[in-house]
Amino acid sequence: MNTEIRIVGTGSYLPEKVLTNFDLEKIVDTSDKWIRERTGIKERRIAAEYQATSDLGTEAALRALKMAGISPAEIDLIVVSTITPDMFFPSTACFIQKNIGAKNAAAFDVMAACSGFLYGLATVEGLVRGGRYKKVLLVASETLSKITDWEDRGTCVLLADGAGACVVVPDKEKHLLSYNLGASGEFGHLLYMPAGGSRLPASVETVKNKKHCLKMKGNELFKIAVRVLAEAGMKAIQEAGIKPEDISLFIPHQANWRIMKACARRIGIPEDKVFITIHKYGNTSASTIPIALDEAVREGRIKEGDLILLDAFGGGLTWGACVIRW
Ligand code: UT7
Numbered sequence: 001m002n003t004e005i006r007i008v009g010t011g012s013y014l015p016e017k018v019l020t021n022f023d024l025e026k027i028v029d030t031s032d033k034w035i036r037e038r039t040g041i042k043e044r045r046i047a048a049e050y051q052a053t054s055d056l057g058t059e060a061a062l063r064a065l066k067m068a069g070i071s072p073a074e075i076d077l078i079v080v081s082t083i084t085p086d087m088f089f090p091s092t093a094c095f096i097q098k099n100i101g102a103k104n105a106a107a108f109d110v111m112a113a114c115s116g117f118l119y120g121l122a123t124v125e126g127l128v129r130g131g132r133y134k135k136v137l138l139v140a141s142e143t144l145s146k147i148t149d150w151e152d153r154g155t156c157v158l159l160a161d162g163a164g165a166c167v168v169v170p171d172k173e174k175h176l177l178s179y180n181l182g183a184s185g186e187f188g189h190l191l192y193m194p195a196g197g198s199r200l201p202a203s204v205e206t207v208k209n210k211k212h213c214l215k216m217k218g219n220e221l222f223k224i225a226v227r228v229l230a231e232a233g234m235k236a237i238q239e240a241g242i243k244p245e246d247i248s249l250f251i252p253h254q255a256n257w258r259i260m261k262a263c264a265r266r267i268g269i270p271e272d273k274v275f276i277t278i279h280k281y282g283n284t285s286a287s288t289i290p291i292a293l294d295e296a297v298r299e300g301r302i303k304e305g306d307l308i309l310l311d312a313f314g315g316g317l318t319w320g321a322c323v324i325r326w
Pocket of ligand 1: 029030031034035038039114153154157191217218219220221222225255256259283285313314315
């Protein structure tokens, strides 16, 4: 019986437009040196005006399907993680379903901010193991530039756009060795977008006061992020019945190089096993992990049998980690 799940294809898409730290120096009071030293970011990608989240996700999805050798018509479920949907509804998953022609697929979105890919993977795991879905497309796609306050140097130097995807199928062998998810709603105010929902519907006032932009208390988040990421990562390793030294590649959420480094040190993973994309892509929320995963696979950094640790933290607050035997 195929009661386990396996990732059989990965894909990613980054918009063409590159925004460097030097470009940002012209927009806000910041410097390339500050951004590099405090975050590890050198440049990031920004979606074109005409590109919505589903457009990025569609490209990533098609690349993952190509690697998997599976046609869109075979896909029976599409799950999309995003905090920057094309619109409230229809879901971004429905737009991607239409774009790729996956006419036999159910489609819905999950929202767990930067932990979205791991929440999505856990959701897919349950549905595939339940036996009902056999060829699933999991996409994370974000256009954070569209909810960025370009006058707020505390956030605009971090946020970026991009999409990652994977194809999940049932398998005999156990590949997802462990996972854990968590949330702490009382810290929601540290990272959020105040307006546009039922609490504060869109109005002239909300637009004027930039309440449709992402707000973040970066410093407070930083401290929680290191602790929570390390705890989730260690729990996933322990529950997988392995040791930190067994991990071949650690792919943490790419929010800040200093957070990733501190977290790897706490877990006991050497820096050369931490896969980094933040220098070139910045923080793309739910997309950072699947983008990095796809790059690592395509660069040959992940081989069959390798043990991979994925570890994320973000708005909600939410977090999650998993160990995969590739
Ligand atoms: O995606 C998941 C959730 N997000 C995170 O986990 C993000 C976590 N937080 C961070 O990555 C960091 O806290 C930041 C990168 C956002 C900020 O770095 P920091 O080292 O925590 O800086 P800070 O907020 O403590 O600010 C230090 C100084 C302040 O100036 P004063 O008060 O010391 O004079 C800031 O005003 O740096 C100033 N500053 C900047 N200076 C130049 C803040 N942003 C900038 C900037 N350029 N862009």
